Amino acid sequence: MSDKKLECPECAGSVELKADTMEGEIVQCGDCGVELEVTKGDSAFALQPAPEEEEDWGE
């Protein structure tokens, strides 16, 4: 299986996915630096902004 290229949803740059990429993986857009989550689209992988990081008090 060859590497795949998908469009960054933030900057429309090209994001290359390795052949062994799996659903749930976090990748970074080389153009804008945003972190992206690899999700499963209807039939192939898709990219969406990675979950945001929140802050919580406590353990």
Next chain:
Amino acid sequence: MGESEAGHVSDEEAIDLLVKLVSIPSVSREERSAVEFLSGWMSERGLPSRVDGAGNAVGSQGFGSREILLLGHIDTFPGEVPVRREGDLFYGRGSVDAKGPLCAFAVAAARASVADDFKVTVVGAVEEEAATSKGARRVVSDRREHSVDPYCCVIGEPSRWDRVTLGYKGRLLLDVKLRSPFSHSAGQAPLPAEVGVGLWQEIERYCEEWNEKLEAKSAFDRVLVSLRSINSEDAGTIGIVRLSIGFRLPERLSPAELEADLSERLKELGNDLDLSFSGGEVAYRSGKANPLVRAFLKSIREHDGNPRFVVKTGTADMNVVAPHWPNTPMLAYGPGDSSLDHTPDEHVDVGEYLRSIDVLSGVLRGLMA
């Protein structure tokens, strides 16, 4: 209805485990009854268990070299919260921090079908709340003996069922004993208690200076300081003031650096002080690009969640074990709202507890696929 690969722990049994474990008091250093109960429960459900040298409950399934370590803690903060169920909410000390997450680990592990090259271990560690982290340190030393780090590690702390905790702040505790001569209360010289208050205010200013230096905006990146206790007593011609102070540290400030720098600063004040530092732990933040995070995001989405990451202002056993296993993917997970930790209102939503077990089952399946 919960997933049940092995089919031998129903949702009803999962709830029963939570109720029973929370019903057994287990403040730090008095965990034995709870440990024996959990150990027995795990042994009866396909997780052969033992009590290790530190007093931890340790159950495991599988014999492979890749260990998925589910490290919860079985001790609780002091204070009784009457055990009761009100609708979907289950109240009791430890229901959130952290017997809920620990029970979720035990049920998910008991339900798992463990692949040949894997081993799933559940630990109910002792003394997490005591700042000694005796149980977690034993888990580290056991693995050091065999020179094998876990393949991945999940710390059992409340994160909410659809979030994963990536990091905890560091910590340093300071006990100060201040001696100051008495003067007449109608005079101009400050009384010992006032000197003690002044010292506290100086420490607050000192922390603010650090935050300005670090350009810290968020709570995770700031130095947070709290006055845990202050009291004064007469001792003849002098007064003795004791202050107990807690620091929560960002990644960019280690306990050792703070201790050295603050000691120097307080010396300059010229007071007669004894400083005793303890409980130092460095802050830790896990990476996101690893198989463990990937398995959680996928499983949360499969259960109709919208996953989020969180970092916490507190300190947990993650701070203790993570520095020893730099190549082990690690995060904290468990049902419940951590703002209820240590409060008289501590409770967990039973539906959320069951859902977290389903997410964990999906994570174990994903990691071993």
